[in-house]
Amino acid sequence: KNYIQIAIDGPAGAGKSTIAKMVAEKLGYTYIDTGAMYRAITYKAMNENINLSDGNAIGYLLEQTDIALIPSPSGQRVVMDGNDISQEIRSNDVTSNVSEVAAHANVRAEMVKRQLKMAASSGVVMDGRDIGTHVLVNAELKIFMSATVQERAKRRLLDNEARGIQSDIASLEEEIATRDKMDSEREASPLVQAQDAIFLDTTSMTIVEVRDEIIRLAEERL
Ligand code: C5P
Secondary structure (H helix, E strand, C coil): CCCCEEEEECCCCCCHHHHHHHHHHHHCCEEEEHHHHHHHHHHHHHHCCCCCCCHHHHHHHHHCCCEEEEEECCEEEEEECCEECCCHHHCHHHHHHHHHHHCCHHHHHHHHHHHHHHCCCCCEEEEECCHHHHHCCCCCEEEEEECCHHHHHHHHHHHHHHCCCCCCHHHHHHHHHHHHHHHHHCCCCCCCCCCCCEEEECCCCCHHHHHHHHHHHHHHHC
């Protein structure tokens, strides 16, 4: 085997997906954004007016839903039942509801099953909340990436500005803090650093510094 598995976990807005994408590209690995999968089913459940607290209903919906993560030059497209919903799943509505959906144990079990299938046959960089603790438990490299809430909100603001989306720092901080709290306090595979993960505080690191550090750690393990 000449490839490894890389798990990147951490709270919202820590830059996991940006970094995971860059690392995957550099190593020629598959990038898997697991948050996009939870966002996709949340989007569908909302459209179908399903009660988001009803885990059975969402689990049933998920069984009948195809979610494909398709590599593209811009990173990754999310295609659900044949429709590209890459933009739609980033809306504020989806963002503020996804943690409720992701808290259902049955929904998580199905997602993990799909994620393991996607990771089965090649080098992967997978990002999420429970990758090191519940999905790729034997990953050769586990990173737990974080930064202060203020820094994460600031990055999100700049990101939004670049995409022409208006937002204010106070609501971004609140949204991030609320989501982290829900993700950390849920019963089913909460957001927590795996015992064997390496903690990276990226508050005062640049994107390139974080990328290079993870590539260095990956190369040590190849
Ligand atoms: O990574 P992203 O911010 O897109 O994730 C959206 C939400 O999906 C998280 O706030 C969390 O509730 C859920 N999630 C999860 N487990 C993962 C990835 C995401 O519970 N592995």
